[in-house]
Amino acid sequence: MSILDAHTHSVKPKSVVSVGYGDSLKLDEIDYFSVGVHPWIFTQSIDLKDVLTFIENISFERKLVAIGETGLDKLFPQFENQKLIFNLQINLSIEMDLPVIIHSVKSQNEILKILKSKNLKNSILFHGFNGSKQEAFEILNNGHYIGVGPQLLKNMRVNTYLSEIPLDRILIETDDTNTQVDKILHLMSLKLEKPKDFLKDHLNKNFFNFFNL
Numbered sequence: 001m002s003i004l005d006a007h008t009h010s011v012k013p014k015s016v017v018s019v020g021y022g023d024s025l026k027l028d029e030i031d032y033f034s035v036g037v038h039p040w041i042f043t044q045s046i047d048l049k050d051v052l053t054f055i056e057n058i059s060f061e062r063k064l065v066a067i068g069e070t071g072l073d074k075l076f077p078q079f080e081n082q083k084l085i086f087n088l089q090i091n092l093s094i095e096m097d098l099p100v101i102i103h104s105v106k107s108q109n110e111i112l113k114i115l116k117s118k119n120l121k122n123s124i125l126f127h128g129f130n131g132s133k134q135e136a137f138e139i140l141n142n143g144h145y146i147g148v149g150p151q152l153l154k155n156m157r158v159n160t161y162l163s164e165i166p167l168d169r170i171l172i173e174t175d176d177t178n179t180q181v182d183k184i185l186h187l188m189s190l191k192l193e194k195p196k197d198f199l200k201d202h203l204n205k206n207f208f209n210f211f212n213l
């Protein structure tokens, strides 16, 4: 089996394709998808009511495996509205018993506070994570997962402590890049000094556990 991609914005097989507000996708072209409203939504001129209706109408389809990408981003406008739609999506994930793919920029404290305030049993992925080691362990100690992908190409912060993250809490992703997931796997295998096949089996197992498949 090839390596499964936990988070991408491109339409491709063997991946969880992230569908956002206003996207239209032919579902027969993909194996799995997630649906969510991204915190960057407020850079567009949108009607908040339409966004809320979109969230309300997210329904269970066979290939829907997660809520997301959703989250909070302090570098983008309307933080209070971001919080409002994030909260609604977390509530929805609890109702639907679906994991959540989270985008967090300078907002980890706010996100963990919201997550802690809920009776959460579903799994949470902090995708594209690039915080400090301390922040990473705060996430891990709360039982959540860390998404690793394009950060490996850019030598970002997460590279310095990647080997200390428990392997069963890592998901591999390509996010919004054109990078092949195999390339990410290759880089991870070099950094962790583990054979590619060993890593692939482990990461695919994490994928199935995380998405309840």
Ligand SMILES: [Zn+2]
Pocket (backbone or CB within 6 Å): 007, 008, 009, 018, 069, 175, 176
């Ligand atoms: Zn993304």
